[in-house]
Amino acid sequence: MSAENQEQRQLLQERPVVLVHRIPAFQLPFAGVRTHFTFFDPLLHSPESTQSFLSRHATAIRALLCVGPAPVTSETLDLLPALEIVVGSSAGLDHVDLQECRRRDILVTNAGAAFSEDVADYAVALLIDVLRSISGGDRFVRSRLWAKNGEYPLGSTLRGKRIGIVGLGSIGSEVAKRLVAFGCSIAYTSRRKKSAVSYPFHANVCDLAADSNVLIVCCSLSKETHHMINKDVMTALGKEGVIINVGRGALVDEKELVQFFMRGEIGGAGLDVFENEPNVPKELFTLDNVVLSPHVSVVTPESFAALEEVVIGNLEAFFSNKPLLSPVQLD
Amino acid sequence: MSAENQEQRQLLQERPVVLVHRIPAFQLPFAGVRTHFTFFDPLLHSPESTQSFLSRHATAIRALLCVGPAPVTSETLDLLPALEIVVGSSAGLDHVDLQECRRRDILVTNAGAAFSEDVADYAVALLIDVLRSISGGDRFVRSRLWAKNGEYPLGSTLRGKRIGIVGLGSIGSEVAKRLVAFGCSIAYTSRRKKSAVSYPFHANVCDLAADSNVLIVCCSLSKETHHMINKDVMTALGKEGVIINVGRGALVDEKELVQFFMRGEIGGAGLDVFENEPNVPKELFTLDNVVLSPHVSVVTPESFAALEEVVIGNLEAFFSNKPLLSPVQLD
Numbered sequence: 001m002s003a004e005n006q007e008q009r010q011l012l013q014e015r016p017v018v019l020v021h022r023i024p025a026f027q028l029p030f031a032g033v034r035t036h037f038t039f040f041d042p043l044l045h046s047p048e049s050t051q052s053f054l055s056r057h058a059t060a061i062r063a064l065l066c067v068g069p070a071p072v073t074s075e076t077l078d079l080l081p082a083l084e085i086v087v088g089s090s091a092g093l094d095h096v097d098l099q100e101c102r103r104r105d106i107l108v109t110n111a112g113a114a115f116s117e118d119v120a121d122y123a124v125a126l127l128i129d130v131l132r133s134i135s136g137g138d139r140f141v142r143s144r145l146w147a148k149n150g151e152y153p154l155g156s157t158l159r160g161k162r163i164g165i166v167g168l169g170s171i172g173s174e175v176a177k178r179l180v181a182f183g184c185s186i187a188y189t190s191r192r193k194k195s196a197v198s199y200p201f202h203a204n205v206c207d208l209a210a211d212s213n214v215l216i217v218c219c220s221l222s223k224e225t226h227h228m229i230n231k232d233v234m235t236a237l238g239k240e241g242v243i244i245n246v247g248r249g250a251l252v253d254e255k256e257l258v259q260f261f262m263r264g265e266i267g268g269a270g271l272d273v274f275e276n277e278p279n280v281p282k283e284l285f286t287l288d289n290v291v292l293s294p295h296v297s298v299v300t301p302e303s304f305a306a307l308e309e310v311v312i313g314n315l316e317a318f319f320s321n322k323p324l325l326s327p328v329q330l331d
Numbered sequence: 332m333s334a335e336n337q338e339q340r341q342l343l344q345e346r347p348v349v350l351v352h353r354i355p356a357f358q359l360p361f362a363g364v365r366t367h368f369t370f371f372d373p374l375l376h377s378p379e380s381t382q383s384f385l386s387r388h389a390t391a392i393r394a395l396l397c398v399g400p401a402p403v404t405s406e407t408l409d410l411l412p413a414l415e416i417v418v419g420s421s422a423g424l425d426h427v428d429l430q431e432c433r434r435r436d437i438l439v440t441n442a443g444a445a446f447s448e449d450v451a452d453y454a455v456a457l458l459i460d461v462l463r464s465i466s467g468g469d470r471f472v473r474s475r476l477w478a479k480n481g482e483y484p485l486g487s488t489l490r491g492k493r494i495g496i497v498g499l500g501s502i503g504s505e506v507a508k509r510l511v512a513f514g515c516s517i518a519y520t521s522r523r524k525k526s527a528v529s530y531p532f533h534a535n536v537c538d539l540a541a542d543s544n545v546l547i548v549c550c551s552l553s554k555e556t557h558h559m560i561n562k563d564v565m566t567a568l569g570k571e572g573v574i575i576n577v578g579r580g581a582l583v584d585e586k587e588l589v590q591f592f593m594r595g596e597i598g599g600a601g602l603d604v605f606e607n608e609p610n611v612p613k614e615l616f617t618l619d620n621v622v623l624s625p626h627v628s629v630v631t632p633e634s635f636a637a638l639e640e641v642v643i644g645n646l647e648a649f650f651s652n653k654p655l656l657s658p659v660q661l662d
Contacts, residue, residue: 025481025482117488117489117490117513117514118463118486118488118489118490121459121463121488121489121490121513122459122463122465124455124456124459125455125456125459125460125463125465126465128452128453128455128456128459129456129460129465129466132449132452132453132456132627132631133627134453134456134457134460134465134466134622134624135460135465135466135469135470137623137624137625137627138466138622138623138624139466139470140625141611141616141623141624141625142616142623144616146608146609146611146625147609147610150356150609151356152625152627152630154630154631154632155449155627155630155631156631156632156633157448157449157452157631157632157633157634158448158449158452159448159449159452159633160633177512178509178512178513180512181508181509181511181512182448182452182509183448277477278477278478278481279478280472280477285472285473285475291465291469292468292469292472292473293465293468293469293472294468294471294472294477294483296463296464296468296483296486299483299485299486300463300485300486300487300488301485301487301488302487302488302490302491303488
């Protein structure tokens, strides 16, 4: 290490620089919060000053804060040879090349459970909305059809429904807790059976679907889970089956889902996420048994406050060599 | 009693006639079910044959089945001098002149708890919808604004919200049970404090509103509760406050509510019921912090099946002199 680099490193240890990595649509949710770090956000600087900053500091930067779904690829990592940690701000980190991080011994953290309750609330509301057609009822009243047409179609009750939870992590567990209070029965699939949990476990999602009225998809997206909800799963779920997706769009084979709707071979869906956001398959726009949502299941001030705590907590833990709050297992 | 009347009475005891009283928009939900009774539904007959039927039987009819909100007034009762019971098919019986029934010693039953869980589910979904703008998000996506405008406004989290339940009967209790699972805190007002319940009790709705983020209105409509949610209550609830109404429209002073929205002095509302259904104040159609619903919180096949059980059960109990399943206290 050159003398200059050593000097930089010392400076950065006193008040470390955290490089912010984001796409323009995502703001740093806690800009202005007083921390022990200097956040450098290239999108708040001119390309020239960013270039100048990075040419001086890139080789010493140890922490990258990844805001929202900004991709962290091996090319990103190549630019930051001293990087030791990627602090993520979302629950799912499918935009981060985790294998590459593991290969380089770079730690990764996610949002932990900061969003879990808000996402679980949202999943439950999407489910009741699909079963009872609340958004559809609101459209019906606003289009002044109530006074004109009278009757609105029957919904379907929640109690007694068999709910299959795909991914019983922090979000899935909160969903289960809520739906028990509505008189639903719960089963789940997950990478492995959870010994602390009494809900029935199914080793694969097809078996779970065959035994469920509703699938609630809240696992993380990876190569293994990509298009996990495929044709076979939809067939097993059956004509009255409902799919709720609050995970990632690509967990569901969206083209196949549209085909199932076109053929009337699925009961309904509540979708907060899509394969190619913000684009939504246009075939879904006219369906009344679908609730469409612009990827906002986490979007509350309370979630952002909880996120701030996790992100700052992870950074503080990292820079003071304490255990991270929400490390991602890179296995 | 004349000999003819006695003969009729005997006939009716073997297979009693139950007179159906409904408005055209409401069907007898269990037409065709095999029972020990003969249902006579005037709307299925010509005026002449109804007239002929009633002229022969009206003086002997002991049971009236009131489907939906068909009014039972003292004039209705005058036509049926032998009437002993009004079997209602709704949870609220504001369309039945209960005082007049009491004066004439006519028993009254309602839907009991047949609808309670579906209504409670619906109330919870309306609440999450208002806080997280699910119907609004669906409108946003369907109008193709997501790809055009990008960001959707922040919602507000459910956990930690102070929920004031107005009327802790069968529906209110189910609402409370559900919202506890979402991390809300519960308080209530009711005609009297319930000794079996640990939620804090407020003797009047204004105090409850002052202490709540959300009011969920699920009490019955009577002279005493008419416009119970008035200007003072809305003021006490405050600018961020939310009102959910799954009871009856006239529990809320609707004109006042519209004024509060026009002045931005209330946070949001989820309304399944209105003062002058199917008419909804047009000022509400353009608001994004309001969810409008065409009085369908009870409308599921499962609720109707449960209702059938309660109605038939009440009739069978009445005709065999057993205790009624869901008597209404006429006090």
